Amino acid sequence: MPPNKGNPKKTEAYDRLNEVMQENARLKKKMEFIERIVDEKCGYSFDLVWYARSSSNAPAVVAARKRVEDKYPKEVAEICDPDGDNWQHGFNSAVLGLSRLLTTVLKGDKFAKEVPKLAEEGRFPDEEDEDFEEDPFDVDKAFAEVVEQAMEEFPMLNS
Numbered sequence: 162m163p164p165n166k167g168n169p170k171k172t173e174a175y176d177r178l179n180e181v182m183q184e185n186a187r188l189k190k191k192m193e194f195i196e197r198i199v200d201e202k203c204g205y206s207f208d209l210v211w212y213a214r215s216s217s218n219a220p221a222v223v224a225a226r227k228r229v230e231d232k233y234p235k236e237v238a239e240i241c242d243p244d245g246d247n248w249q250h251g252f253n254s255a256v257l258g259l260s261r262l263l264t265t266v267l268k269g270d271k272f273a274k275e276v277p278k279l280a281e282e283g284r285f286p287d288e289e290d291e292d293f294e295e296d297p298f299d300v301d302k303a304f305a306e307v308v309e310q311a312m313e314e315f316p317m318l319n320s
Contacts, residue, residue: 266307
């Protein structure tokens, strides 16, 4: 039962707060779902781009290539097709770049929320360092910087 049931303004505020909390819970579940999908696609694309670019005979590389071949036989066949046009590799590279950007943006907020903890642990540069941040507790600024760096590094296809 809402507090102050006899006070219509407080009851209205209580009801609105409940609505906002429920919407927040729904949005959180949606974000978790989106993060999971992006992570899956990033892993998929990374595996295939790495496979197309790898050529070492080192035992660890051979084993990793075998794992990708077993996991994605159709995709590997397209990559290895000597008559292929590399369209699939280009597509996988684009998906990898976008997946990495989205992963960074989606998880950037989580990193930004860690900023105060990292600052308290002394894991930020000191005042003499040229990278010193005047306010390492500014979570919004930290998030904006994470996103800005992701945009600068896009498409980031290193594998």
